[in-house]
Amino acid sequence: MSAPSSSHRAxxxxxxxxxxxxKGRIAAAEVAAGRAPGAVTLVAVSKQQPWEAIAPVxxxxxxxxGENRVQEASGRWTDLKAATPDLxxxxxxxxxxxxxxxxxxxxxxxxxxxxxxxxxALADAIQKEGRAPRLYIEVxxxxxxxxxxTLPAEADAFIALARETYGLTVEGLMCIPPAGEPAFPHxxxxxxxxxxxxxQKLSMGMSADFETAIRFGATLVRVGSAVFxxxxxxxxxx
Ligand SMILES: *Cc1c(COP(=O)(O)O)cnc(C)c1O
Numbered sequence: 564m565s566a567p568s569s570s571h572r573a574x575x576x577x578x579x580x581x582x583x584x585x586k587g588r589i590a591a592a593e594v595a596a597g598r599a600p601g602a603v604t605l606v607a608v609s610k611q612q613p614w615e616a617i618a619p620v621x622x623x624x625x626x627x628x629g630e631n632r633v634q635e636a637s638g639r640w641t642d643l644k645a646a647t648p649d650l651x652x653x654x655x656x657x658x659x660x661x662x663x664x665x666x667x668x669x670x671x672x673x674x675x676x677x678x679x680x681x682x683x684a685l686a687d688a689i690q691k692e693g694r695a696p697r698l699y700i701e702v703x704x705x706x707x708x709x710x711x712x713t714l715p716a717e718a719d720a721f722i723a724l725a726r727e728t729y730g731l732t733v734e735g736l737m738c739i740p741p742a743g744e745p746a747f748p749h750x751x752x753x754x755x756x757x758x759x760x761x762x763q764k765l766s767m768g769m770s771a772d773f774e775t776a777i778r779f780g781a782t783l784v785r786v787g788s789a790v791f792x793x794x795x796x797x798x799x800x801x
Pocket of ligand 1: 608655769786
């Protein structure tokens with residue numbers, strides 16, 4: 564499975580064992596937080612990972628994967644998707660409006676709706692493709708200028724706009740807290756915005772902090788490196 568000649572070998576020698584360990588930690592965090600068993604879904608973030616790292620985890624039964632680029636995801640998953648009805652692909656990276664149609668055709672869930680232009684492009688693409696991915700609104704909880712996401716103060720209005728003006732069904736919220744500071748205030752903020760807008764699904768928590776996110780109400784955790792190992796070119800992209 565991992566040919567010695569591959570230049571893109573996973574740094575994690577046993578992704579399946581790491582995957583099982585992460586699933587065990589999620590189950591333990593559910594219990595510790597008084598959440599129902601199975602309340603939290605693991606999104607295995609396969610972006611920028613070599614197929615040798617992903618294949619064994621897929622073979623072991625993982626069916627929900629997160630990708631941050633339409634192109635990369637399309638190349639990797641299109642054929643498998645046709646052959647695997649229960650495969651769920653989630654777009655967790657920024658989406659350009661001009662890629663909306665391609666994203667709508669491929670992904671089951673788009674987690675990064677964050678601006679009016681994209682809401683319009685998605686509504687249009689959904690109509691043209693006859694296919695409606697479930698949508699999450701990304702909130703820039705840290706108000707970081709370089710980061711995507713609607714600002715917390717504008718989130719309620721944006722959720723209403725997406726629903727009412729563009730007729731989109733919003734399933735939940737997503738956030739990526741700023742690096743290098745405690746994540747829990749961001750998780751708490753996202754939960755508060757979700758609660759007051761009647762949203763049950765919260766995509767929050769990554770390798771370094773998914774147990775904390777579960778304590779604060781995450782229903783989906785997006786875990787990449789703790790399962791697959793360090794990414795190829797990890798430091799070039801968020
Ligand atoms: C890369 C990425 C992740 C996974 O990060 P890890 O720290 O490797 O678990 C989760 N969410 C988003 C949006 C990402 O871009």
